[in-house]
Amino acid sequence: MKIHDQYRERVNSRLDRYLSSIPSSSIISSELKDIMKYSVLAGGKRFRPILTYTVASLFNSDIEKADSSACAIELIHIYSLIHDDLPAMDDDDIRHNQPANHKVFGEAQAILAGDGLQALAFSIISSDPLVDADTKIKLLELLSISSYAMAEGQSIDLSIVSKKVDQNILNQMHQKKTGALLNCAIKFGALLNNASENDLSILESFANLVGLAYQVQDDVLDVTTSDEVLGKRQNSDAVKNKPSYPVIIGLDESIKTFENLYQSALNELSDLSVDSEPLRLLTKRLMNRAF
Amino acid sequence: MKIHDQYRERVNSRLDRYLSSIPSSSIISSELKDIMKYSVLAGGKRFRPILTYTVASLFNSDIEKADSSACAIELIHIYSLIHDDLPAMDDDDIRHNQPANHKVFGEAQAILAGDGLQALAFSIISSDPLVDADTKIKLLELLSISSYAMAEGQSIDLSIVSKKVDQNILNQMHQKKTGALLNCAIKFGALLNNASENDLSILESFANLVGLAYQVQDDVLDVTTSDEVLGKRQNSDAVKNKPSYPVIIGLDESIKTFENLYQSALNELSDLSVDSEPLRLLTKRLMNRAF
Numbered sequence: 001m002k003i004h005d006q007y008r009e010r011v012n013s014r015l016d017r018y019l020s021s022i023p024s025s026s027i028i029s030s031e032l033k034d035i036m037k038y039s040v041l042a043g044g045k046r047f048r049p050i051l052t053y054t055v056a057s058l059f060n061s062d063i064e065k066a067d068s069s070a071c072a073i074e075l076i077h078i079y080s081l082i083h084d085d086l087p088a089m090d091d092d093d094i095r096h097n098q099p100a101n102h103k104v105f106g107e108a109q110a111i112l113a114g115d116g117l118q119a120l121a122f123s124i125i126s127s128d129p130l131v132d133a134d135t136k137i138k139l140l141e142l143l144s145i146s147s148y149a150m151a152e153g154q155s156i157d158l159s160i161v162s163k164k165v166d167q168n169i170l171n172q173m174h175q176k177k178t179g180a181l182l183n184c185a186i187k188f189g190a191l192l193n194n195a196s197e198n199d200l201s202i203l204e205s206f207a208n209l210v211g212l213a214y215q216v217q218d219d220v221l222d223v224t225t226s227d228e229v230l231g232k233r234q235n236s237d238a239v240k241n242k243p244s245y246p247v248i249i250g251l252d253e254s255i256k257t258f259e260n261l262y263q264s265a266l267n268e269l270s271d272l273s274v275d276s277e278p279l280r281l282l283t284k285r286l287m288n289r290a291f
Numbered sequence: 292m293k294i295h296d297q298y299r300e301r302v303n304s305r306l307d308r309y310l311s312s313i314p315s316s317s318i319i320s321s322e323l324k325d326i327m328k329y330s331v332l333a334g335g336k337r338f339r340p341i342l343t344y345t346v347a348s349l350f351n352s353d354i355e356k357a358d359s360s361a362c363a364i365e366l367i368h369i370y371s372l373i374h375d376d377l378p379a380m381d382d383d384d385i386r387h388n389q390p391a392n393h394k395v396f397g398e399a400q401a402i403l404a405g406d407g408l409q410a411l412a413f414s415i416i417s418s419d420p421l422v423d424a425d426t427k428i429k430l431l432e433l434l435s436i437s438s439y440a441m442a443e444g445q446s447i448d449l450s451i452v453s454k455k456v457d458q459n460i461l462n463q464m465h466q467k468k469t470g471a472l473l474n475c476a477i478k479f480g481a482l483l484n485n486a487s488e489n490d491l492s493i494l495e496s497f498a499n500l501v502g503l504a505y506q507v508q509d510d511v512l513d514v515t516t517s518d519e520v521l522g523k524r525q526n527s528d529a530v531k532n533k534p535s536y537p538v539i540i541g542l543d544e545s546i547k548t549f550e551n552l553y554q555s556a557l558n559e560l561s562d563l564s565v566d567s568e569p570l571r572l573l574t575k576r577l578m579n580r581a582f
Contacts, residue, residue: 106379115405
């Protein structure tokens with residue numbers, strides 16, 4: 001099994017184990033725990049945890065030490081998907097080829113499932129006995145500002161619907177909406193291992209480039225890929241009148257843009273103090289992803 | 292100025308200062324920061340921060356050390372009010388005598404304001420330079436499980452609307468929905484000062500009793516107090532067909548119940564290793580509150 005698939009299976013099993021360990025309230029039948037599980041265990045690429053594990057591996061970390069960080073970052077990501085899919089937000093019915101959380105449990109419980117997942121992300125790191133207190137504080141500080149930036153990015157995204165915006169505004173919005181959490185996932189792997197300031201700053205530049213590349217690529221895939229492969233509705237940006245790179249700079253230019261960004265990200269890695277091959281491999285896989 | 296009013300003014304100014312310190316994105320006009328501020332600075336009793344400051348004062352703490360905890364607990368409380376007021380949840384238009392957040396900024400931005408506030412609550416503690424890392428981890432661990440319990444409590448609350456439930460279920464629901472965060476506010480004051488296990492366990496019992504008393508009293512006030520004084524709609528439980536103590540055990544019995552609970556809470560305090568007078572005073576003020 002390829003290493004990325006191993007990481008994916010690892011975070012899947014850790015997420016399942018963690019959510020199952022939450023005590024049942026036994027007061028009612030439909031429990032918040034199960035409502036969260038529905039979305040958390042629905043699958044997904046697990047791209048953020050894979051990034052965390054991969055970066056941690058560069059520094060010869062014990063993989064166990066990265067479990068809570070990998071789970072936390074994915075819990076934040078999933079909470080954001082549940083909230084983004086709500087009728088008041090992006091109003092999406094399908095996520096990971098199954099009905100969106102609110103289509104099954106109703107809007108109120110979906111809002112609460114997202115709220116609960118955000119709280120649990122902070123809980124899983126702060127209660128991890130394998131990570132020392134100083135490191136945990138660094139992780140939690142970064143996670144909290146990244147999670148806030150993500151909410152702010154979504155707020156900006158919603159406020160520019162139907163508006164003519166330039167590429168610069170689109171970049172800034174995505175830097176918050178998607179980039180902040182990707183940056184967090186990448187730096188988690190380094191912070192867990194007391195990486196040097198220099199390595200952290202290289203990874204920060206790498207993360208900013210990959211984050212933007214990933215988003216431009218998302219916009220391209222939204223136009224070129226079928227619903228089934230995406231696991232959600234195709235062409236949803238255009239339908240919702242959302243500004244996107246293909247609309248602003250054209251499809252060909254968008255493809256060129258994200259490929260160049262990934263290439264620049266790869267170039268950043270040369271100066272890392274550790275062997276960056278596993279992260280290069282992952283970046284190339286990303287560059288060639290079909291969904 | 293009375294000490295509780297001093298604490299209220301203190302947390303108000305700290306919350307204002309903290310929110311104002313968040314960098315503006317300057318991309319758009321209506322910013323998440325301002326949307327959060329609308330609700331955070333709308334007033335409110337600031338009962339949870341006052342509890343934190345008061346408990347911290349019993350242990351001769353530097354008051355500055357309690358600021359981030361006091362703010363964090365209030366940010367979590369306010370995020371929960373914004374989400375609870377949403378149409379999909381309790382559907383309330385008025386909060387603190389002003390239109391609810393979603394009535395002014397729309398549902399999507401109100402959801403995001405709540406999401407952002409929860410993230411900031413974890414940020415303000417994890418970035419506080421006055422508190423050591425080990426203590427911060429204890430605070431963040433407690434805050435995260437309390438915040439999760441609160442979401443779970445609201446989830447249970449919504450699922451029992453229109454259902455016949457007994458007092459035991461009502462108690463369990465409120466223990467999560469309101470009790471967990473009150474317990475957190477109280478223990479924050481002790482954790483900040485390395486209180487002994489014995490003192491912590493006394494404060495835990497005290498918190499459980501006060502939490503339940505507060506909720507029974509809320510149900511009573513919901514029936515007996517005018518909209519204007521409450522700052523929200525009166526009799527809203529009955530209108531929404533929510534189970535409440537006056538409905539299950541009657542108004543007189545409800546009043547007797549919360550008075551007895553406060554009295555039991557006061558009795559718990561006798562065994563604390565420190566002078567508990569300020570906390571007794573606060574408890575008695577609570578017992579006699581009119582809103």
